[in-house]
Every structure is written in structure tokens, then in C-alpha cells.
Amino acid sequence: MQVASMHFKSRASEKLADPHLRAALDGLKRRFVPGRAAVMAELDFEATRDAAAAIRQRALDHLDFFLELFERNAAARGTVVHWAETAQDVNSIVTAIAREHGVRKAVKSKSMVSEECALNDALEAAGIEVVETDLGEYILQLGHEPPSHIIAPVIHKTRDQVSDLFAEKHRTARKTDIEALTREARERLRPRFLDADMGITGANFIVAETGSTLIVTNEGNGRMATTLPRIHVAITGIEKVVPTLEDVATLMRLLPRSATGQSISNYVSVTTGTRAHDDLDGPEQFHVILLDGGRSTILASEVRAILRCIRCGACMNHCPVYQSVGGHAYGWVYPGPMGSVLTPSYVGIENALDLPHASTLCNQCGVVCPVKIPLPELMRKLRERQYQRGLRPRHERTALALWAWLASQPRLYAWITAVGVKVLAWMGGKRGTIARLPLGRGWTGGRDMPAPQGKTFRALYASKHTPLSPRERGRG
Amino acid sequence: MRVGLFVTCLVDLMRPRIGFATLRLLRSAGCEVVVPGTQTCCGQPGYNSGDRAGAKKLAQKMVAEFEHCEYIVAPSGSCAGMIRVHYPELFADAPDWQERVQALAAKTYELTDFLVRVAKLAAVPGTFAGSITYHDSCSGLRELGVQHQPRALLAKVSGLTLREMDEAQACCGFGGAFAVKFGDISTRIVDVKCDRIVQARTDAVVLGDLGCMLNIEGRLRRRGDSTTRVLHVAEVLAGVEDERS
Known part of the structure; x- marks a missing residue:
């Protein structure tokens, strides 16, 4: 994905002016904030998160050990583990697997790591058709948009906008009922699952002791992506390793509760190895791609x-x-x-x-x-x-340096601030507020600046309590 | 009890009456109050903007000015939190300062926290004829656990009724330099806060930090609300009318 983070300020201003987005974000807050609080009350949050933090920290403290343990245990069950240093490496590995095994069509379950890699673009460039199957991600793919939230990727869109998009892209009658819209997406997606040669997923955790990957989903698309196509590729970051399944159980007490306000998600899918000869379903090949992509630098x-x-x-x-x-x-x-x-x-x-x-x-x-x-x-x-x-x-560095210098010279500070507050009090006039500050447009663009009273506390106190004892004057 | 009053730079410059209200409260709690005359800033602006060296310099000045006091009290959760929570981190790489900094951190309190937990103030001098709603400032609440203390004290103010607003614990959008760097985002956040305040239908919003106070008051006035009063908890507890003269 292209990095546009340098434009945060201007993009933020645009977003603030979007009334649809405001409604959507209000909805997010109203749903997720009280939802989380309600289910979190079911457990001792502080004690549980102490345990969860310790589990994650232990994994990171011995990251090399647990990753190698994962690789050994995964390989023992027929899983191929690939190591990707960069996002581009992930794309090369996936396209190589696809080429080698004649993959033409792929279905994807939600994966933020694949967004880091812009995997869909790479697959399409290699002539592989890829379809997002998480409802939110499917909507984004239709509209050629990036996700705006890691759990609810399409939260920035209102139902009306989705109705318009489906009517335009599916060439069907416009529907406004959520159930009808979901059914329409489902009907489009079902044949894709059956046709796909490759299922691509992320992994919420990888488990060192069993060599398993684990995904947490609500729509069931993840389970179809991991079981129906003949090749399953799971892509995740190296930091997602967790020592044991018991550790996962602890983390799972917190993950759905924190994310969506659910005590448990609809699906928790643990994938271990390839299809065994007596299994009814499952992939013939299982590849796990573990991305560094800057993580080891962060670790240091x-x-x-x-x-x-x-x-x-x-x-x-x-x-x-x-x-x-x-x-x-x-x-x-x-x-x-x-x-x-x-x-x-x-x-x-x-x-x-x-x-x-x-x-x-x-x-x-x-x-x-x-x-x-x-x-x-x-x-x-x-x-x-x-x-x-x-x-x-x-200007920011100068302002900070000036403040640090001035505030460490009490006598000069007293003199300058005395003048400053007097001027600002005068600017505030009778109303006591300043509507425009020459150097403070960031503030006064949306707010008044309440004016100071006109004298500093130190000056007033000194005039009431002179002379100050040496102690009161401080020992600075 | 010998208490050093750190008025904070914002109270010093913008609202000295809050400094005097604090003084009055500490004295009515039986404290002997000293006011080091050279005090300026705790270093938080630099600390939060990445200027660690500048913050350190001012922190060392604070330590020297206040370490002789039995307690240090500030009418601000933000500045008290800076000293109590962040000074030890700021000097993590300076073992020669660690002991002095830790000692200062341990005896530094936000005003209402101090009055309730240390001074155990029984009665407050202030009276207030009207209703108020209380905004929990972020640093006081989430760094120092200041939540029940101001409410317990406000309950002692005769004539005052407290009516809680929705989302009282939500940030007002001040965030120091954030309010200037990202003025439009900050304005949106404080606008939501103002909505909650107005919906509570009280005569005043009361809070414990100058930054939030200037931000909320500034936005209310810009919205054309000239009636909802914005008061520091010290003013209400000490008697706001007395200090207005």
C-alpha cells in the first residue's frame, strides 16, 4: 500500500468536513465502546491483561526460539514455512507458489499483513484473479478503496453508500436492507470459493508448540478459505507467535471482547498441517509466510x-x-x-x-x-x-528551545511574562476573550482564547507576602 | 504539614485567582504553605514534544526548588502527573538524580487528591448556588486516579448539585501543543465535549486542569455560549465569588 502518512494534516481536514464519515464514526463509537465495556465486565480485566501482556512479552523475548519451534512443528505436519524479509518478498513467494501449482483463482480472507504488501496488486499483475471474501473487504475491493479500520475495514462507509456501490457494480436493483445486501454478496462469493485454487488468509496467532495458525472471524469465509481450495497460504508477521495453545486461550479471552465486544467470535479456526489421508476436507498444501518487514528493527x-x-x-x-x-x-x-x-x-x-x-x-x-x-x-x-x-x-524547535531557556531564568521569565499577560489581558478587553491570535491560528481557528487576568500569580503573591523568606524564593 | 505550592505556569499566567483559591484550601486544611518564588514550568511541554534535554533542565530546577517541602501540591493533574509519573522515567538514564527525583515524585500530589487522601479535609470554605457537571481531565484521571476525590469534595460545598454528563472521562481535545498543531481536530473533539456539557444542563462545568479549562471555555464562547461557566475545582471549593473581586 502506498504510504500517504505525510499528508495526515490535510487529509484529516478533508475527513472532518465529511458528514457521512462523521455519522459512520459516531456509529462506531456508540457500538464498540459500550460493547467492549459490557463484555469486559465478565472478567477481571486487569489480571487477565497482565497475563496476556506477559505471554506476548515472553514470546518476543525469545522470538527466535519460538519461531524455530513453530517451523519445526509445522514442518512435521507437512506445512511449508517461508521467511519473508520484506513485503515484496511475500508477494514473490505467493506468486511463485501460484505459478508452480497452476493457480488461476484465489480467495482471500481478511489479512492486514497482505495490505502491508499490497498483495492483491501483485497477484493481479501476475494474472491471478483474487477475490476478498470478508464482507467489508469485498466492499472495499469493489470500490477500489483501502481499509480504514483493522477490524471493521469499511466502517467509513454508510449503508446507503454500500447500496449504491452494489447496484452499480453488481448491476442489480438497489437494495437498502442489510440482510438483502449481505445475501447478494454471499451469492456472488459462494461460486468463487468453489472455483478457487488457492485460499489466502492472515493469522491472528501462530502457535509454536503445535505449528498451527489461528484465525478469528465472524463470517465463516475464513473457514471456507482454509478448507476448500487445494492450496492454503497463511501470511502473517513474525511477532504473532505464541508459545502454547493454552496461551492462545488466555489471549482469546481478551481479543474478541476488545475488538467487537463479543465474549467469543463466531469462528476460531485453528489450522494444523495439510489434509491427512482420512480427512474429509482441507488443503493438499499449506504454506505459512512469516514477514519481518521492519519487525526485527522494532524489536531492537x-x-x-x-x-x-x-x-x-x-x-x-x-x-x-x-x-x-x-x-x-x-x-x-x-x-x-x-x-x-x-x-x-x-x-x-x-x-x-x-x-x-x-x-x-x-x-x-x-x-x-x-x-x-x-x-x-x-x-x-x-x-x-x-x-x-x-x-x-x-519554528517548533525554536519555540521549545526558547521556552526551556526562558523558564530556567526566573527573573527574566518574571519580567517577560508580566508584560505578556498584560498585553493579552488588554487584547481580551471587557469580554475577556481573544478571537484572533497572530501566532495562534491553530487555536483561534475554532476557539476563542480566554484572556489572562493581567497579573501573574507570582507577582500578586509577592506583593501580598513581601518580603519573601529565602526559602520561599526557592533554592533554584 | 509543610506544603510547597506549585501553581503551574498556566495558573500563574492565566488564572492567578485559582492559585489563591488553592492557597486558601491548603491553609484551611491546616497546611503551612510555601511558595517558591522562582518556580516556572515543570517541563511538560518539552517532554511531550520530544525535547528531553529541555524538559530535564526544567525538571532539575523543580527538584531544587521543591525538594525541601514535605509535600508538593499542584492545582493540576497534568503537571502533578508529569512530576509523579514521568520525572522518574525522564531521569532513568541519570542515576545521580534518581534518588532526588523519586523522592520528589513520591510526595507530589494533585490538589483534590491531596486534600482527600493526605490532608483529609473535613469541610470546605466554598458555597455555590447552582448545578455543576464535572469533566475528568485525562492525566489526573488516568495517571493519578483522580476521580472520586473532586466529587467527594464538591459534595461538601453547600448549595451545589452535581449532575454527571455523558462521557465525562472523554478527552476534551486539548493535548498541549496538539491543540495548536491540529487545531481543527482539536476543535472537533472539544465540540463533542461541549455538546455533552450543554446536554447536562448545568450552570457550570468544573474541572481540575487549566489546559482543558481554556480549551472548553474558548470553544463554548466561540459557539456563542456566554452563560455556561467554566470553573476550576479549586475556585468552587474555596468559594468562587470571593476570589472574583
């Missing part, structure tokens, strides 16, 4: 905790910025707080300058994260890296 950096992420989307559902601008503004595969850490880490902090700053640091994401990723802290780390590398705009 100060933001490594982001690799614990289990892709539930709770951080974006609860983020006031995501709730305002939606996922497309972020300009790459992963939006919201997790994206504001992942995108700069994958594509380079110089290519996503705004993202680590596109947060109020309110930490709503941090308190709902099921694996305790300190997202605001990680965004702050990226801000520090940008600052150290001189990537921030000059």
Missing part, C-alpha cells in the same frame, strides 16, 4: 512493546482523534494509536512526521489495550527521535 528499538499488539482495534475505537478523522487520514495500513506507532516504525519516522504527534496523549488507548502497550509513551519516544534527528519544523 525503544518502541518494541508495540510488537505485543494483537490487532484488536480497541485503541482506535477509543481514540478521540480516530473518532474524529477515521482511518484513511493516517495514510497507511494501520490507523489510530497503534498505527501512529507502527507506521513511522515501518515506513520511517521521516515519512510519517505527524503521526506520533496526532494524539492528545489522553491515554484512553493505553487503559483499554489488552496487552498493556503504553501507547502514549511510545508516541513520545518517536517524538523524541524526531526531535533528536532535527526532523521537526524549525
Whole structure:
């Protein structure tokens, strides 16, 4: 997928002006925020997420060991494990498998890692027909759009927009009933499953002790993609490894609850090896492609905790910025707080300058994260890296340096601030608010600036309490 | 109890009356209050913008100014959180400062947290004839656990009724430099907050942080709402009318 994260600011402004998007995002918030809270009350969230974070951290602390263990156990059951250093490598591996085995048609279940790779474009270029079978992803493929949410990829679209799209692309009578729209997509997709030579899926987890991959879905398309075609290819990141199935059970207590407010998803599919001779279904070949794509670099950096992420989307559902601008503004595969850490880490902090700053640091994401990723802290780390590398705009760096210098000179600070608050109080006039600030258009574009009272607390206090004792004057 | 009052730069510059209200509350709780006259900024703006060195310099100044106090109290969850939660991280690579920083962090409190949990204030001087709704500021709430403390104290204010708004814990969209860098996103977020405040149909919204206060008041006034008052919790607890003179 093309990286457009440098345009966050302008894209965000466009998105703010879109009333359809606003309605869609309001719906997301109304559904997912209380939904998660209600089912999370079924368990001891803090204790469970302590356990989940520890499981994920253990896997990352011994990543090489668990990945090799996974490969051994997978191979023992006939699975071929491929290692991809880059997103392009993933595409080359998939197209090579397809070529070698005469694959003409492929069906796909949802995979964000394949979005990182822009796999569909690569397959189409190689002459392979690929169809997204997750309803949301299917809608996006019809409209040639990228996903705007990692769980609900089409959340930015209203039902009316989907009705129009189906009528246009399917050349059928326009339907507005959700059930009718779903049936129409289902009728289109069913023959594709039966025709496909290859099923492509992601993997929410890969299990080291059994060599299995696991997907969490609600629509059943994932299970058809893993069992009907003769070749199954699962693509995921190297960080998704989990030591044991018991660990998965703990994580699964949190993943659907955090993601969609479900105690458990409709399907949890564990895929282990190829079809055995007495199996009724299942693929003849099972390939697992494990992508690094920048993950090992993150593992060696100060933001490594982001690799614990289990892709539930709770951080974006609860983020006031995501709730305002939606996922497309972020300009790459992963939006919201997790994206504001992942995108700069994958594509380079110089290519996503705004993202680590596109947060109020309110930490709503941090308190709902099921694996305790300190997202605001990680965004702050990226801000520090940008600052150290001189990537921030000059006026910003100057302002910060000036403030740090001025605030460490108490006498000069007292003098300058005394003048400053006097001027601003005068500007505020009788009403006590300033409608336009010369250097603060970001603020006064949408808000007044309440004017200061006119004197500083320190000056007023000193005039009431003179002389200050040496202690009161401080020991700075 | 010897308490160092850190008024915070925003209260100092924008709303000194909140500083005096804080002073009054601490004194009525029986504290001996000292106000280091050289205090300026805790370093949070630099810290949150990636200027670690600048933040460190100001943090060292804070430590030197306040470490002789038994407690340090600020009328801000954001600034108290900076000292209590983030200073130890800021000096993680400076073992020579760790002990002093840890000591300062451990005795630094947000005002209402201090009044309830440490000073155990029994009665508050303020009265308020009317209804209010309370906005939970992010840092106080999620870094310091400030939630029941201001409500417990507000319940002691005679004449005051508290009516909770929906999504009281949602961010107001301030976020320091965020409000200027991403002014239009910030405005959208605060607009939702203002809707919730207005829907609560109270005379005032009360909160514990200057950043949120300026943001919410600024948006309410821009929307043409000149009647909903925006008050700091210290003003209400200490008696807002007294300090307005």
C-alpha cells in the first residue's frame, strides 16, 4: 500500500468536513465502546491483561526460539514455512507458489499483513484473479478503496453508500436492507470459493508448540478459505507467535471482547498441517509466510512493546482523534494509536512526521489495550527521535528551545511574562476573550482564547507576602 | 504539614485567582504553605514534544526548588502527573538524580487528591448556588486516579448539585501543543465535549486542569455560549465569588 502518512494534516481536514464519515464514526463509537465495556465486565480485566501482556512479552523475548519451534512443528505436519524479509518478498513467494501449482483463482480472507504488501496488486499483475471474501473487504475491493479500520475495514462507509456501490457494480436493483445486501454478496462469493485454487488468509496467532495458525472471524469465509481450495497460504508477521495453545486461550479471552465486544467470535479456526489421508476436507498444501518487514528493527528499538499488539482495534475505537478523522487520514495500513506507532516504525519516522504527534496523549488507548502497550509513551519516544534527528519544523524547535531557556531564568521569565499577560489581558478587553491570535491560528481557528487576568500569580503573591523568606524564593 | 505550592505556569499566567483559591484550601486544611518564588514550568511541554534535554533542565530546577517541602501540591493533574509519573522515567538514564527525583515524585500530589487522601479535609470554605457537571481531565484521571476525590469534595460545598454528563472521562481535545498543531481536530473533539456539557444542563462545568479549562471555555464562547461557566475545582471549593473581586 502506498504510504500517504505525510499528508495526515490535510487529509484529516478533508475527513472532518465529511458528514457521512462523521455519522459512520459516531456509529462506531456508540457500538464498540459500550460493547467492549459490557463484555469486559465478565472478567477481571486487569489480571487477565497482565497475563496476556506477559505471554506476548515472553514470546518476543525469545522470538527466535519460538519461531524455530513453530517451523519445526509445522514442518512435521507437512506445512511449508517461508521467511519473508520484506513485503515484496511475500508477494514473490505467493506468486511463485501460484505459478508452480497452476493457480488461476484465489480467495482471500481478511489479512492486514497482505495490505502491508499490497498483495492483491501483485497477484493481479501476475494474472491471478483474487477475490476478498470478508464482507467489508469485498466492499472495499469493489470500490477500489483501502481499509480504514483493522477490524471493521469499511466502517467509513454508510449503508446507503454500500447500496449504491452494489447496484452499480453488481448491476442489480438497489437494495437498502442489510440482510438483502449481505445475501447478494454471499451469492456472488459462494461460486468463487468453489472455483478457487488457492485460499489466502492472515493469522491472528501462530502457535509454536503445535505449528498451527489461528484465525478469528465472524463470517465463516475464513473457514471456507482454509478448507476448500487445494492450496492454503497463511501470511502473517513474525511477532504473532505464541508459545502454547493454552496461551492462545488466555489471549482469546481478551481479543474478541476488545475488538467487537463479543465474549467469543463466531469462528476460531485453528489450522494444523495439510489434509491427512482420512480427512474429509482441507488443503493438499499449506504454506505459512512469516514477514519481518521492519519487525526485527522494532524489536531492537525503544518502541518494541508495540510488537505485543494483537490487532484488536480497541485503541482506535477509543481514540478521540480516530473518532474524529477515521482511518484513511493516517495514510497507511494501520490507523489510530497503534498505527501512529507502527507506521513511522515501518515506513520511517521521516515519512510519517505527524503521526506520533496526532494524539492528545489522553491515554484512553493505553487503559483499554489488552496487552498493556503504553501507547502514549511510545508516541513520545518517536517524538523524541524526531526531535533528536532535527526532523521537526524549525519554528517548533525554536519555540521549545526558547521556552526551556526562558523558564530556567526566573527573573527574566518574571519580567517577560508580566508584560505578556498584560498585553493579552488588554487584547481580551471587557469580554475577556481573544478571537484572533497572530501566532495562534491553530487555536483561534475554532476557539476563542480566554484572556489572562493581567497579573501573574507570582507577582500578586509577592506583593501580598513581601518580603519573601529565602526559602520561599526557592533554592533554584 | 509543610506544603510547597506549585501553581503551574498556566495558573500563574492565566488564572492567578485559582492559585489563591488553592492557597486558601491548603491553609484551611491546616497546611503551612510555601511558595517558591522562582518556580516556572515543570517541563511538560518539552517532554511531550520530544525535547528531553529541555524538559530535564526544567525538571532539575523543580527538584531544587521543591525538594525541601514535605509535600508538593499542584492545582493540576497534568503537571502533578508529569512530576509523579514521568520525572522518574525522564531521569532513568541519570542515576545521580534518581534518588532526588523519586523522592520528589513520591510526595507530589494533585490538589483534590491531596486534600482527600493526605490532608483529609473535613469541610470546605466554598458555597455555590447552582448545578455543576464535572469533566475528568485525562492525566489526573488516568495517571493519578483522580476521580472520586473532586466529587467527594464538591459534595461538601453547600448549595451545589452535581449532575454527571455523558462521557465525562472523554478527552476534551486539548493535548498541549496538539491543540495548536491540529487545531481543527482539536476543535472537533472539544465540540463533542461541549455538546455533552450543554446536554447536562448545568450552570457550570468544573474541572481540575487549566489546559482543558481554556480549551472548553474558548470553544463554548466561540459557539456563542456566554452563560455556561467554566470553573476550576479549586475556585468552587474555596468559594468562587470571593476570589472574583
